[in-house]
Amino acid sequence: MNQKKAQEVFSPGGLPESTYITRQAKMGFTYEERLNQALNMSGYLTSISGQSKIGKTVLCEKVVGLDHLIEVSGSDFLEKDDIWRKIGTKAGMPNNAEITNNACRSGSMKESYLLTKESVIEYFKEKELVLLLDDFHYADSAMQNHMAQQFKDAIRKGFKVIIASLPHRSDDAIRTNPDLQGRINIIDIEMWTKEELKEIPKAGFKELEVEISKKAIDKLAEESICSPHLMQLICLNICVLEKVDELEVNKIKDEILERSFKFSTLNLNYSQIADTIKQGKNSRGKSRKTFRTDKVKDLDLYELILESITIDPPQTKLILTELMSRINSLVKGEEKPTTKSLKEYLKNLQEVLTSKDRSYEVIEWKDDTLFILEPLFLFFLRWGAE
Numbered sequence: 132m133n134q135k136k137a138q139e140v141f142s143p144g145g146l147p148e149s150t151y152i153t154r155q156a157k158m159g160f161t162y163e164e165r166l167n168q169a170l171n172m173s174g175y176l177t178s179i180s181g182q183s184k185i186g187k188t189v190l191c192e193k194v195v196g197l198d199h200l201i202e203v204s205g206s207d208f209l210e211k212d213d214i215w216r217k218i219g220t221k222a223g224m225p226n227n228a229e230i231t232n233n234a235c236r237s238g239s240m241k242e243s244y245l246l247t248k249e250s251v252i253e254y255f256k257e258k259e260l261v262l263l264l265d266d267f268h269y270a271d272s273a274m275q276n277h278m279a280q281q282f283k284d285a286i287r288k289g290f291k292v293i294i295a296s297l298p299h300r301s302d303d304a305i306r307t308n309p310d311l312q313g314r315i316n317i318i319d320i321e322m323w324t325k326e327e328l329k330e331i332p333k334a335g336f337k338e339l340e341v342e343i344s345k346k347a348i349d350k351l352a353e354e355s356i357c358s359p360h361l362m363q364l365i366c367l368n369i370c371v372l373e374k375v376d377e378l379e380v381n382k383i384k385d386e387i388l389e390r391s392f393k394f395s396t397l398n399l400n401y402s403q404i405a406d407t408i409k410q411g412k413n414s415r416g417k418s419r420k421t422f423r424t425d426k427v428k429d430l431d432l433y434e435l436i437l438e439s440i441t442i443d444p445p446q447t448k449l450i451l452t453e454l455m456s457r458i459n460s461l462v463k464g465e466e467k468p469t470t471k472s473l474k475e476y477l478k479n480l481q482e483v484l485t486s487k488d489r490s491y492e493v494i495e496w497k498d499d500t501l502f503i504l505e506p507l508f509l510f511f512l513r514w515g516a517e
């Protein structure tokens with residue numbers, strides 16, 4: 132029997148140990164080396180960007196270490212918040228209380244820690260802490276600007292901060308801030324390649340002393356759609372299904388892969404979002420044009436859009452012509468939708484999604500391209516619908 136449990140090896144949503152993969156960033160340096168370099172530059176702020184669940188948080192946890200990393204989220208900050216009080220409290224500073232400092236030469240001494248900007252900066256320096264302001268894009272833009280202003284001053288005093296956000300979006304408050312120019316270390320995390328993703332099952336199943344075929348690993352990399360999170364989730368579910376912790380399992384059978392994909396969708400909750408997309412924009416009583424397909428019922432363009440992104444191979448972006456040809460391959464009748472109407476539907480669909488909360492940011496229609504922002508959503512569409 133193996134000593135390690137599957138959940139200690141595969142860690143969807145957490146910091147993996149044996150399945151943590153070190154990736155190459157630019158010019159043969161790893162992301163870990165790059166972040167380490169950035170954190171060693173005093174007076175600089177570090178800005179990390181990358182798609183959701185690509186590994187921004189995990190990278191910081193790995194490099195800084197959980198004991199020294201103080202994590203706060205952009206969504207923790209509301210318009211009127213005193214940011215330093217929040218940060219100090221999160222770092223474990225007592226709130227306005229007097230604490231005893233035994234380390235002082237003159238015996239024990241009472242010290243009063245007021246949660247001011249200065250005391251928070253001092254506390255961070257003394258304890259060698261690094262602030263990770265995660266999901267910065269969740270803070271509203273006034274708050275982002277306020278924080279950029281505050282950090283500009285704090286980093287000069289030796290405060291270390293990493294700001295993580297989605298690419299090319301609201302992190303502009305940092306990257307385009309004129310006062311911060313020349314004071315930012317930029318780390319852009321690129322999409323995972325299939326080869327990099329394959330390292331996760333290779334390392335994990337080796338650790339568990341379970342064999343898995345090359346063919347199965349290829350299939351896993353294909354279905355994980357650039358997402359290390361998804362790869363960790365599927366691998367863990369394979370172990371649960373096959374009872375790797377309880378039985379003497381020597382080899383993962385190729386046949387169980389599809390069952391484990393379906394099984395993994397049970398952890399995902401996207402049916403309401405899929406329904407919203409299928410409903411599309413309110414057509415005010417007018418009936419929509421439908422098209423004949425192989426499905427039980429005819430589909431309108433919203434349903435066809437959703438159906439078309441689930442076709443093989445899974446792809447994180449589809450340009451208009453690709454989308455059109457996928458839809459045409461689904462429509463079996465004589466009459467096909469026009470490009471003009473497809474664009475109209477996509478525009479309306481984007482309006483609907485934008486009007487909802489941020490959990491609906493799973494796909495985005497922009498620059499004549501449909502981006503799949505959330506690989507887990509695509510995976511759910513491919514394997515979750517019965």
Ligand SMILES: Nc1ncnc2c1ncn2[C@@H]1O[C@H](COP(=O)(O)OP(=O)(O)O)[C@@H](O)[C@H]1O
Binds near residue numbers: 146359
């Ligand atoms: N370098 C890595 N090696 C192995 N798995 C990773 C790696 N980076 C991320 N993961 C997996 O993806 C999950 C999501 O990563 P996370 O850092 O939370 O993403 P982000 O902060 O970019 O949204 C992690 O919990 C882990 O399971």
Ligand SMILES: [Mg+2]
Binds near residue numbers: 265
């Ligand atoms: Mg994160």
